[in-house]
Amino acid sequence: MRDTVDVQAVLAGDRRALARALTEVENDSPAGREALDALFPHSGKAHLVGVTGSPGTGKSSLVNQMTRLLRNPEEGEAKKVAIVAVDPSSPFTGGAILGDRIRMRDIADDPGVFIRSMASRGHLGGIARMTSALVRVLDAAGFDLILIETVGAGQSEVDIARLAHTTIVVEAPGMGDDIQAIKAGILEIADILVVNKADHSLADNTLRALSASLEFARPGQISAIDRFHHKELAFAPVKLDQTTNESKNEHWTPPVLKTISTEGVGIEKVVEAIEKHATFLRTHNQWHIRDAARLQEELNELLMAAFAAKWRKQVDQRKIEAVLGEMLARKLSPQSAALKLLSA
Amino acid sequence: MDRKIRVLIAKPGLDGHDRGAKLIARALRDAGMEVIYTGLRQTPQMITAAALQEDVDMVGLSILSGAHMTLVPRVLESLKEAGLGDVAVFVGGIIPEEDWPALQKMGVRAVYGPGTTTQQVIDDVRRLVSGQAEA
Numbered sequence: 356m357r358d359t360v361d362v363q364a365v366l367a368g369d370r371r372a373l374a375r376a377l378t379e380v381e382n383d384s385p386a387g388r389e390a391l392d393a394l395f396p397h398s399g400k401a402h403l404v405g406v407t408g409s410p411g412t413g414k415s416s417l418v419n420q421m422t423r424l425l426r427n428p429e430e431g432e433a434k435k436v437a438i439v440a441v442d443p444s445s446p447f448t449g450g451a452i453l454g455d456r457i458r459m460r461d462i463a464d465d466p467g468v469f470i471r472s473m474a475s476r477g478h479l480g481g482i483a484r485m486t487s488a489l490v491r492v493l494d495a496a497g498f499d500l501i502l503i504e505t506v507g508a509g510q511s512e513v514d515i516a517r518l519a520h521t522t523i524v525v526e527a528p529g530m531g532d533d534i535q536a537i538k539a540g541i542l543e544i545a546d547i548l549v550v551n552k553a554d555h556s557l558a559d560n561t562l563r564a565l566s567a568s569l570e571f572a573r574p575g576q577i578s579a580i581d582r583f584h585h586k587e588l589a590f591a592p593v594k595l596d597q598t599t600n601e602s603k604n605e606h607w608t609p610p611v612l613k614t615i616s617t618e619g620v621g622i623e624k625v626v627e628a629i630e631k632h633a634t635f636l637r638t639h640n641q642w643h644i645r646d647a648a649r650l651q652e653e654l655n656e657l658l659m660a661a662f663a664a665k666w667r668k669q670v671d672q673r674k675i676e677a678v679l680g681e682m683l684a685r686k687l688s689p690q691s692a693a694l695k696l697l698s699a
Numbered sequence: 700m701d702r703k704i705r706v707l708i709a710k711p712g713l714d715g716h717d718r719g720a721k722l723i724a725r726a727l728r729d730a731g732m733e734v735i736y737t738g739l740r741q742t743p744q745m746i747t748a749a750a751l752q753e754d755v756d757m758v759g760l761s762i763l764s765g766a767h768m769t770l771v772p773r774v775l776e777s778l779k780e781a782g783l784g785d786v787a788v789f790v791g792g793i794i795p796e797e798d799w800p801a802l803q804k805m806g807v808r809a810v811y812g813p814g815t816t817t818q819q820v821i822d823d824v825r826r827l828v829s830g831q832a833e834a
Contacts, residue, residue, distance in 0.1 A: 371782055374754035382702050449703070450728035456749060457738035463745040470752055474703070474733045 360390035365496050366397060370469065373496050377471055380492055381485045391488055397495035399646065401437075402633050404500060405519030407481060407541065410507025412527040413551040415440065415458035416616035417625070418502050422462045424626050425500060436462075437469045437498035439489055441482050443506045444474040451475075455504060469498065481505035481512030487653060490518065500629075508541060516544035517652050520645055521632045523547045523625070526565065528557035542568065545609050547628045553613035553621065565611050588655045589662075593647060607635050670696065704732040704828050707755040709746045710739050711774055714764035719791060723759060726817035727824065743770070743777040751781055756828045759820075762792040767802065775806050787827045791815065 360379050364372035376394075379387030406414050418438055425434045440455035453472035462468045471489065478484040482505055493501050505515050516522045524545035542548070542565070550562050610628050614621035636642040678695050681687040687695070708724045710717055717739055724734045735753045737745065750758050758778070762770055771790060778786060790802060791811035799810045809823050 371751060374752055378705075378754045384702075444733075445728065448729050448731045450731045451733045452724055452728050453733060453735045453753075454738075456735065460738070460745070463737075464742070464748040470749075472735050472753055476703075 358384065358386050360386050362390055362393040365390070365394065365492070368497060373469065373492070374471075376492050377489055380488050381473065381483075383485065387488075391491065394492055394495035398491045399494065401490075401494040401498055402500045402521070402629075403490060403494075403503065403519045404629055405503045405505065405515035405522040406525060407505040407508045407512065407515050407522065407544075408525030408549075409527070409530060412507075412525045412530075413614075413616045414504050414507075414525050415455045417523075417525055417549065417551060417614060417622075418455075418504050419459045419461055420614075420616050420619050420622040421626055421629075422459070422465075422468055422502065423619070424622050426462065426465060426467055428626075429623075433467060434499040435467050435497065437471070437493040437496075437501045438504065439471050439473055439486060439493070439501065440504040441473045441475055441486060441506050444476050446477070449476070469493065469496075475506055479512070480514035481508040482514050482518065487518050487649070513541060513544050517649055520636055520642065521546045521629055523549055523629075525549045525551050526561060527552045528555040528561045530561070546607065546632050547625065548609050548611045549614055549625060550611065551614050551616050554615050558613060562611055562613060569609060569611065588651065589658050590651075590655070592651050607632065607639075704757075704824065705735065705753060705755045706732055706757045706759060706824060707735045707737065707746070707750050707753060708759045708761065709737050709741045709749065710761050711741050711743060711746060711770045712762055712764045712766050713740060714762070715739055716763045717761070719763070720759075720761035723761070723791060723817065723820055726821060730821040730825075732824070743773040746774055747777040747781045747783065750778060750783055750786055755786065756831065757824055758786055758788045760788065760790045760792075762790060762794070765793065767792070767794055768798060771802055771807060772805055785831065787831065789820075789823065789827075791820075 358379065360376045361369070361372045365376050376390050380391055381387070406418055408414055422436045422438065425436050427433065438459070440453070442451055442453045442455060444451040451474035453474060455472055456463065456470060459470055462470070473483050473486060473489065475483045482503065486503065490501055490503060503515060503519060505512060522544050524541055526548065528550065548565050550558055550565065552558065612621060612624045612628065614625060616622065636645065675696065678687065678692050682689060682692045706727055708720050710720050720736070724736045727734045735749060735755060737749050746758065760771065760774060767790060775788060778784060778788070787808045788806065789809040789811065790807050794802070794810055794812055796812070802810055808827055811820060
C-alpha cells in the first residue's frame, strides 16, 4: 500500500514500514507529515554524525568501515546504525544516480544496519531539504547512531554542521596548499578531521597543513548559535545557558586522523573520536545546545517558506508584473523591487 | 508533491561487465528517475536488502554470465520472502530468447536483450510503475 505510513510498525522496528515512511516523508506528502508529527516525540536520542568532504575523498568507504566497527566493537555492545547517503540530482532532468551503496557492500545485508540513499533534489548545501526529516524518522525508529553522508562537498556546503552533533570532514592528500587549509568554510565545521588515502605520498603534507591550520583556530569558542553563520532568525532564539562551558575554558580540539579506508586502517581511532566527541558534548552542556539550535534553525526555515507561501497567495499578480517590468528595464534595483513588492 | 520513480539497478552473479547496467542507469537518470546503483557481484540477499531499504518501485537486474535461469528465481524468491513480491522486476543482458517465456512465467515483467533502445526501457518502467500505483 502506497501513501500510508504505519507509525506503530516503524516504532516497533519494522524495516518495510520504515522504508515506506522515509519515502512519504521525503516526498513531503500528507501521510509523511502526519508520520513526522507522530514520530517527533520519539526522536532526539540518536547520535547524529555527519561525514562530508570533496568528491572522491572516500566518504562512502569510510562510512562502510566505521559501520563495520560499530557493529563489531572490541568491547561493549554493538550499535544499531542507520546511514543516510546523499548524492546530487541533475539540475536539468531532476534524475539522480545514487551510488553510495557500491562502497558499502560489507554492511549491505546486516540486519542492524539500515542504508538509505537520497537525492539532493535541487537543494544546495550538501544535503537535501528533507534530510533532517529522514534522520528524525530513523532516530525515532531506534537507531543509536546515524551517519549522514553529504554530496561531494567543496568549500561552503556546511549545512551538515547544523544537522549533526558531530561533523567529520574527510580530506584526501594532494588537494591544494596550506592556504586552502585556512580558508573559511568546510574546515571550520569539522569536529573530527580525517586524512584518508594515507598511503599516498603526500598524506603527511596534508596532515601537517591541517594540523597547522587548527593551531590558528579558536576551537570551541564558537558557540552553537554562532556556528550558524550569523544567520538572522525570524524570531529571537531561546537563550541557552552556555556559561558552564565557557567558564571552564575547556574546548574541543578537532583531532586530525589518518585512515586508509579501503583497507580498514585507522578506523578505530575515528570511531573512538566520535565517541569521545559525544561524551564531550554531553559533559559540556553542548549536546542539548546543538539540538536546540538545530530545531530553531529548522523552524526558521519552515517559517520563511510559510511566509513566502502566504505572501504569494495574497499579493496582486499585476503588481508583481509591473515591478518585474521596471526591474528588467533597469529602472528599479532588485533591492528596491523587493521593498516595493512587500509594501504592496 | 513530488513523487520520483526510484529504480534499483543491480548486478547479481559473478560477471564483471557493468557497461549495460551503467548505460541503463544513466538513461533512467536522464529520464528524471532516481536510480540506486549497487555495483557488481550482488547476492540475492543484498539486492533484497537494497530494494527494501530504498523502497524502490522497480528492480532491474543485469546478467551477462548466462546464469540467469539460476540467479533470477533466487532473487525473486528472496524479494518475495521479504514481502516485496509486488515490486516489478526486469532483466537485461545476454538472455537467449528461448528463456524469455520461462523468465516471464517466474514473474519477470520485461526482458531486454542487445539492441533494446533505452527509450523502450524508460517507457516500460514508467508504464509498470504507474500500473503499480493504480493497483
